[in-house]
Every structure is written in structure tokens, then in C-alpha cells.
Amino acid sequence: MMNEIININSFEILDSRGVPTIFTEVVLENGIKGSASVPSGASTGIHEALELRDKDLNRYKGNGVLNNVKVINSMIFDAIAGIDARRQKDIDKILLDLDGTINKKKLGANTILSVSLAVAKAAANYEKKELYKYLGGTLSYLLPIPLVNIINGGAHANNNLDIQEYMITPIGAKTFQEAIRWCSEIFYNLKDLLKKNNYSTSVGDEGGFASNFKNNEEPIKYLLKAIKMTKLNPERDVMISLDVAATEFYANKKYKISSEDKSFTNLDMSEYLLKLKNKFPIFSIEDGMAEDDWEGWSHLSNSITDNTLIVGDDLFVTNKKRLLKGITRKAANSILIKLNQIGSLTETLETIDLAKRYNYETIISHRSGETEDAFIADLAVATNSMFIKSGSVTRSERLSKYNRLLILESSDKNLVYSGLVYNEKI
């Protein structure tokens, strides 16, 4: 057969922060190849599958991945050589069994994921299909609404903001192309506004501005001004989304809002977010509570009862079991999906499937450490996910995903911008 895996070449490359990561290429018998690179987080959830590194302090401060590459080129290759690359589920099962641990600590989630994604790409190439068509079949029709992060704080910037991400959400655009144009124009109007007020216009890890602000509310006011300068309406056209990443400032049952010198219980925190939401056109709140504060999550979900997205990232870590717990406790209504939180394509697709069965919105997401690989753009379309989060509209590792979606919109007339569907739904 021509579709069997006959070779694997894995290498150590660098991600957008200049930290080593894994690139893996899978080769099939007829010479067709597929490759993938793995992203990496900074505000990583404790329940994520393990990202394995060499820990050799003589190289890259211990962050090298030469052992991962060696394992892929030898042990993993031996285990999946000769198998039809289209048997994704079977191949992922072999990889999980080879690891044999709950959090993939033996081989590393980064190791397994690079092979899992490269296999999918090789199979799509073998079938002569675009990746989204190969993964999603003929039922894929949605281009996601981008959650574009244009002010960075928390662990992604060296400024005073507690909230990690301030995003704009072009729900009112008619096409993906229009959505991206709006976001870029808002970004540059924001830059002018910041400059005029002597605020720094240097950027953080995800390409958003990393200025210092008076408090956590002020960036929202700036975003609203920039949206209006672009002659757009902040309720109808472009709303605000937040990733609070609250786990990062939670300790001893308290949320410590350093920029405002406040220390909150989960009830106070819920109240704080509700006030923000009532004051501003907020579309979604991600990780408003810490990863294990289930009680806090229930408070938040009970207090915000309109159609605001309450999104679990560190809470769910793309893990079916944690999502199921959240569904039972009514902890949220949406889930962030990050392939490397769980470590294989099959498990990611299963989590998306579970979310959809319980009417959770799925937001396919990048990591703060990224590469030029645009796999998540295809994954969003393949799974008809209403949203994608890929950082700012600057820096190529962020834009590779948005650019892929721009190209898909132009080349496949059957694809529809999710904004149209979302507005029909509400």
C-alpha cells in the first residue's frame, strides 16, 4: 500500500519566544509527507498534560527537546511504521499506550502531539484534500469569529495589568475578511491613541500592546475609543472579550488584584466581573475564576445569566473528564480548545464533540508560544467551531492562522462567516 508510514523525521526548532519546540515530519510510502510543529503555553494549567523537556541546563536553560526528538525518530517510529496514516484513532491509541501514563509524562504531550498532527497532515495530503476537508468532511461550513487580543497583560507582558488578554470580537462583520480588516484598523487606531497619551506601544507575547494602565478597566475604555474611531459600534459590530487567567493571581483562596491593591474572595471576584460586564459591552469572559475553584465558577455562571460566554481554559484543559465535571456543575457555557493541553488529535476531537453535545461553544486556541503552523485554523473550520483565538493581527505566528482562514474564505465559497450564524442564533 502507498499510504503506509515509512519514515519519521523529527527536529528541534524554536517557537515565537525563541524557546525550543518539536517539528515532526511523517513520510508515507509514495513519498507524500505531512508535518507539524508544537506550541507552548506560559500561563499553563496545572491539569494540562505534561510538556516534557530535556532539563539539561547547559542547553536553552533546560528547555531543549532533543530527547523528545530522539524518542520520535526511534521508539515512536518503530511503533507506527507500516500503518496506514488514515488510521488516526488507532495511531493515537498506540501513542497513548506507548506512554501509558495519565498525563503523558513518560513521552511528553508535546512529543505525542507532534506525531499525531503530522500523521493527520500526511493523510490529508495522501487523500489530496485540504486539511479541514479531510478532518471535517463535507459538513464543515463555518469560518470562526476571531477573538483578537490587542492588549496583553498578566504572564504575557511586563506591565501592571492583572487581566491577561483584552480582545476585540467582530461579531457584526459579514465576512472573515471584513472581521480581520476591522481588527487591524482598530489595532492601529489604538496605537495612535496610546502614543497620543504617552503610553508605550511595545507588544507582548501575543502581539498586543503591553502598556501600563491605571487599572484593569482602563484598557477596555481605550478599546472602546479605538472601536469608535474606526467608525464601528461597540455593541453591534465589535464587542470586548477578556481572558482573566485568574489562576495566575489566586492563592490561599484569594484573588489578588495587584494593580488595584485588592484581595477578593470568589464571591467578590464574581461581583467584580459582573460589574465589568454590566458596565461594558463584554462578549466573553475566559478563566474568570481559578482552575480548581469550582465553587467560584458556579457563582460566576449563576450571576451572569445572559448570553455572555463563560469560557473554561485552565479549568477544562481540553480534557473530557474535567469538561464533564463542569457540565454537571454548570460551571461554564464554553470551552477553550488547545491541542497541546491534552496532547493528541483524537482526544481533542472527542472533547469538542462532548462540548457540542451539551451546547457548549468551542473556541479553538493558539498558545502564547507559537510557530508558523496553522493547524488550528483548519481544526476550527473542520469542527464548525464558532470562534478562534489566535492573538493579535501582528506577528506572523499569530497571522499564519488568520491568513489561512482568509485564503480559505476566498477559495471555498461554501464557507460562511460565523458572525452571520451567531447573530441568527441570539
Ligand code: PGA
Ligand atoms: P498560554 O495563554 O498559552 O500562555 O497558556 C493562553 C491562554 O491563557 O489562553
Ligand code: ZN
Ligand atoms: Zn486562557
